[in-house]
Amino acid sequence: MVTRNLSRRQVDLEIITEWVEPESRVLDLGCGRGVLLQNLRDEKSIYGVGVDTDPIKINGCIKRGVNAYQGDIEDILKEFPDNSFDVVICSRTVQELINPANIIFEALRVGRAVAIGFVNHGYWMNRLSMVFKGNRIVNDVYPQQWYESSPENPITVNEFELFCKQHQITIKRRVYLAGDWDTKLTFLPNLLSGYALYEIAR
Amino acid sequence: MTETQIESTTDNPPEDIGLVKYDDFVTPDTFTFENGGSIPGFTLRYETYGRLNDEKSNAILICHPISGDHHCAGKYSDDDRKSGWWNNMIGPGKAIDTNRFYVICSNCLGGCQGSTGPSFIDPQSGKPYGLNFPSLTIRDIVRAQNQLIEHLQLDELYAVVGGSMGGMQVLQWVIEYPDKVKRILSLASAARQSAQAIAFNEVGRCAIVQDPGWEEGNYAPEKGPNVGLSVARMMAHITYLSDKGMEIKFGRSRRNDSEGHHLTKVEFEVEGYLRHQGQSFTNRFDANTYLYFSKAIDRFDLHGETGKLEDVFSKVQARTLVIGFTSDWLYAPRQNREIVIALLRCGKNATYAEVDMDLGHDSFLIDAPELYDFVRSFLND
Numbered sequence: 001m002v003t004r005n006l007s008r009r010q011v012d013l014e015i016i017t018e019w020v021e022p023e024s025r026v027l028d029l030g031c032g033r034g035v036l037l038q039n040l041r042d043e044k045s046i047y048g049v050g051v052d053t054d055p056i057k058i059n060g061c062i063k064r065g066v067n068a069y070q071g072d073i074e075d076i077l078k079e080f081p082d083n084s085f086d087v088v089i090c091s092r093t094v095q096e097l098i099n100p101a102n103i104i105f106e107a108l109r110v111g112r113a114v115a116i117g118f119v120n121h122g123y124w125m126n127r128l129s130m131v132f133k134g135n136r137i138v139n140d141v142y143p144q145q146w147y148e149s150s151p152e153n154p155i156t157v158n159e160f161e162l163f164c165k166q167h168q169i170t171i172k173r174r175v176y177l178a179g180d181w182d183t184k185l186t187f188l189p190n191l192l193s194g195y196a197l198y199e200i201a202r
Numbered sequence: 203m204t205e206t207q208i209e210s211t212t213d214n215p216p217e218d219i220g221l222v223k224y225d226d227f228v229t230p231d232t233f234t235f236e237n238g239g240s241i242p243g244f245t246l247r248y249e250t251y252g253r254l255n256d257e258k259s260n261a262i263l264i265c266h267p268i269s270g271d272h273h274c275a276g277k278y279s280d281d282d283r284k285s286g287w288w289n290n291m292i293g294p295g296k297a298i299d300t301n302r303f304y305v306i307c308s309n310c311l312g313g314c315q316g317s318t319g320p321s322f323i324d325p326q327s328g329k330p331y332g333l334n335f336p337s338l339t340i341r342d343i344v345r346a347q348n349q350l351i352e353h354l355q356l357d358e359l360y361a362v363v364g365g366s367m368g369g370m371q372v373l374q375w376v377i378e379y380p381d382k383v384k385r386i387l388s389l390a391s392a393a394r395q396s397a398q399a400i401a402f403n404e405v406g407r408c409a410i411v412q413d414p415g416w417e418e419g420n421y422a423p424e425k426g427p428n429v430g431l432s433v434a435r436m437m438a439h440i441t442y443l444s445d446k447g448m449e450i451k452f453g454r455s456r457r458n459d460s461e462g463h464h465l466t467k468v469e470f471e472v473e474g475y476l477r478h479q480g481q482s483f484t485n486r487f488d489a490n491t492y493l494y495f496s497k498a499i500d501r502f503d504l505h506g507e508t509g510k511l512e513d514v515f516s517k518v519q520a521r522t523l524v525i526g527f528t529s530d531w532l533y534a535p536r537q538n539r540e541i542v543i544a545l546l547r548c549g550k551n552a553t554y555a556e557v558d559m560d561l562g563h564d565s566f567l568i569d570a571p572e573l574y575d576f577v578r579s580f581l582n583d
Contacts, residue, residue: 025549049546055572058555062523062579068553069542079543 012091013039015175015197016115020044024086027051027111029073029103030093033060041066049085051076073097077106085111091197094118095152101163108202113172117197122156122190125179157190164200173199216295218285222276224249226316227308227350236345239336242325246350247316248272248308251292252300254356261356262298262581263347264288264307265364265371268495269435269487271315274307275300290569297574298581303360310371311346312338312495314488321423321488333419338494340367340502344374351382358382361581365389365566366533367495370502373541377504380517387580389525389566392537393511393544394503399532402441403496406434410489419490431489432480439479444529444562448472511544518545522552523580525573527565529558553580 013036020026022044028037031050034057040046050061050068061068069076073093088111094100095118107114120126129137136146157176164171176193178185185192230243249272254261264274266287275292277285292298292305309317312335320335327334351359362375362383369391376386392399410416413430421427443451452472468474504514522545526538535556545552555576559565566573 047549055555055557055576058553059575059579062553062555062576063583065521065583067546067551068555069539069546070554070556071539076543080547084547 012036012117012195012197016040016089016091016117017043019115019173019199020046020087022046025084026087026089027080027085027107028089028091029077029107030090030096031061031066031068032057034064034066034068036089036091037061037066038064073103074106077103077110080110082109083112086113087111088114090114090116092117092119095155096150097153100153101167104169104200105167108169108200113199113201115197115199117195118155118160120157120176120190120193120196121154122158123179123194124191125194127191157193157196160196160198164198169200169202171198171200217293218289219251219276219293219300221280222249222251222273222278222286224272224278224316227353229349229353231349233311233342233346235336236339236341237337241318241331241336244311244318244346245316245322246272246308246311246318246346247313248306248350249274249276249286250307250354251275251305252303254304258356259358260302260360261304261306261351261354261358262361262363263351263359263375264292264298264305265347265362265368265375266307266310267364267366267368268438268492268499269483270368271313272307272309272317273315275305288567290567291574291577297577298363299578303581306351306354308347308350310343310495312343312491312498314491315486319488320419320490320494330423332490335490335494338498340370340374340498341378343498344371344378347371347375348379348382358384361385361387363387363389363577364391366391366563367499369533370499373504374502376518376520376522377514380519383520385521385523385580387523387525387577388538388541390527390530390533390538390563391524391541392502392533393541394505395500396533396537399441400500402437402532403500406438407493407496409433409437410493416489419493421489426484427489428484431484431487431492432477434492435483435487436476436480439476441532442562442564444531444560446529447561450560451475511540512548515545515548515550518548518550520551521580521583522550523576524552524554525566525576526554526556527559527561527563528556529560530563530565532563 024046026046026048028050031052034050037048037050051073058068058070088107097103126137175197176185176189177195179194181195224247227246232240233244234240270287273286274288275286294301309315312319314321320331324331362372364372369388372386372388376383410427410430413427416427455471524538524542526535539554542552542554557573561568
C-alpha cells in the first residue's frame with residue numbers, strides 16, 4: 001500500500017513538473033516534506049518556497065534543502081505582493097482548508113497561475129459507497145475513518161469548474177485521471193475521474 | 203516511526219566533548235566603534251572544538267546570548283560542576299557535531315570573561331575602562347569576531363549559529379559579510395528589539411545604576427552593584443521563562459522552612475530559584491558589561507533607514523534557518539517569522555521552523571530532540 005501511495009504521489013508530481021517553466025518562482029501550499037519542490041529544483045532549476053504547519057514535514061524540507069515556512073497558509077499569503085510567484089501549487093491541500101475560496105483568490109493574487117489538484121469526490125466508487133453501503137468511503141485515498149481524520153471539504157470536478165466560472169477564473173489546463181490515478185481521461189470526468197488537476201489564472 | 207527518528211537512532215550516540223581549553227586572540231590594532239570612540243587593540247577569549255578540515259570549509263561560529271561566553275561546551279577540569287552553556291547542543295555526535303565541524307565560540311567584545319570590555323584594564327590609564335569603554339553595538343561585536351576569524355585564517359564559515367542576542371549577531375554577520383557566510387541559524391531572536399524587551403532591559407539597568415555600589419561605573423574589581431545586578435538578572439530570568447513553564451517547574455510549592463509570616467525570607471520555591479539565579483550571576487558577571495550588552499541589544503534594529511528588512515537582506519547569499527519557539531514571549535514567533543518573510547520576499551533561501559515547548563525564551567538552550575532534528579537537518583543538508 002505504501003508503494004501504491006508513493007506512485008500516486010508521483011503522478012501529481014510528474015504532471016506539475018511538466019507544467020512548471022524552468023527557473024520559475026514556485027510557492028507550494030501544503031508542501032509536505034518538500035518532495036515536489038525538490039523535484040522541481042532538480043529538474044527545472046526553480047526557486048521554491050513551501051508552506052506547511054507540521055514541524056516534522058518542515059524538517060523533511062530542511063533535509064532536502066527546500067525553503068519552507070512553518071505556519072498558516074492564509075497568514076503567509078498576505079505577506080507576499082501581487083505576482084510574487086509564477087506558480088502557486090495547491091496539491092491535495094484545498095480540501096483541508098477552512099474557507100478555501102479566500103485562499104484560492106489569494107493564491108491567484110500572489111501567483112500568476114495556480115496549479116490545483118484534488119481527489120474528485122464525484123468519482124463513481126465514492127458515490128457507490130454512499131448509495132449502497134450508506135457509508136463514507138474508506139480506501140487508499142481516504143484511509144482514515146471519520147473519527148480519526150481531519151475536517152475535509154469534499155470537492156467534485158463539476159463543483160470546482162462551476163466555482164471557476166462563477167468567479168471569472170480561467171482554467172488554462174486540466175488533467176483528469178481515472179480511478180487508478182494514472183490513465184488520463186476526458187469522458188464524463190465528474191463520474192469517472194479519481195483525481196483532477198488544473199492550472200487556473202485570473 | 204518518523205523519518206527523523208529513524209535517522210537519529212542510526213547515528214552514533216552523542217557524547218560530551220570532554221576537557222577543553224580557551225585561547226586568547228590579541229590584536230594591537232586600534233578598533234573604532236560604530237558610534238565613535240576607539241580602543242588601542244583588544245583581546246577576545248575563545249574556544250575551538252573539533253578539527254578544521256584541509257579545505258577549511260567546516261568552521262561553525264557560535265554567537266553567545268547576553269549572559270553566555272566563549273565556553274559553550276565541555277569542561278576545563280573533571281572537577282567542574284557545570285559544562286559549557288550549550289553542551290547539550292555541541293559535541294561529538296550532537297546536533298552541532300564536533301566530529302564533523304570545527305566549532306568556534308568567542309566571548310563578545312565588551313564582555314567580562316576574558317575579552318576586552320568595561321572591566322578590562324585600559325592600557326592608557328592603567329585602570330578598568332568602566333564607562334570610558336565606547337558605546338557598543340551588535341555590529342561592533344561582529345566586526346571584532348571577524349578579526350578573530352581572519353586570525354584563524356578562515357575565508358568562509360560553514361555556518362554562524364546563535365540564539366537571542368546571539369541570533370542578532372548571526373543576522374548582523376550575514377549582512378556585514380555576505381560573501382563569507384554559507385549558512386545562518388538564528389534561534390529565538392529578532393531583527394529588532396521590541397518596546398517590551400527594551401522596557402525589561404531598562405528596569406534591569408535602573409536596578410544596577412541605582413545601587414550605590416555602582417559608583418558611576420567606577421567600582422573596584424572585587425566590588426560592584428551586586429544587589430542591582432542580581433535584581434536585574436532575576437527580572438531578566440522571568441522573561442526567559444513562561445507562565446506555563448514556571449507553573450510546571452515551581453507551581454506554588456513552598457520551602458520546608460518557610461513557616462511563619464516573614465515578609466522577606468524565601469517562602470515560595472520560585473523565589474528561592476530566582477534569588478539563587480540572581481546571586482550566582484553576580485559571581486560571574488560584570489555589571490557594566492550587562493549595561494553595555496543590554497544597550498547593544500536595545501539599539502539593534504536591522505530595519506534601518508527605509509524601515510524595510512528586505513533592503514538590508516538584499517546581499518544575503520547564505521541559506522537561512524530561523525527557529526522560533528511557541529512559548530517565547532520575549533522574542534515571540536512573530537518576530538522570528540518576520541526575518542524569514544523578509545528573506546523570502548527578496549528571493550533568498552530561508553526557512554522558518556517553530557518548536558512547541560513550554561519553556562519560553564530559554565527553550566533554545568533546553569534538551570529537546572525536535573530542536574536537535576532541525577539543527578542537524580539544516581547543517582547536514
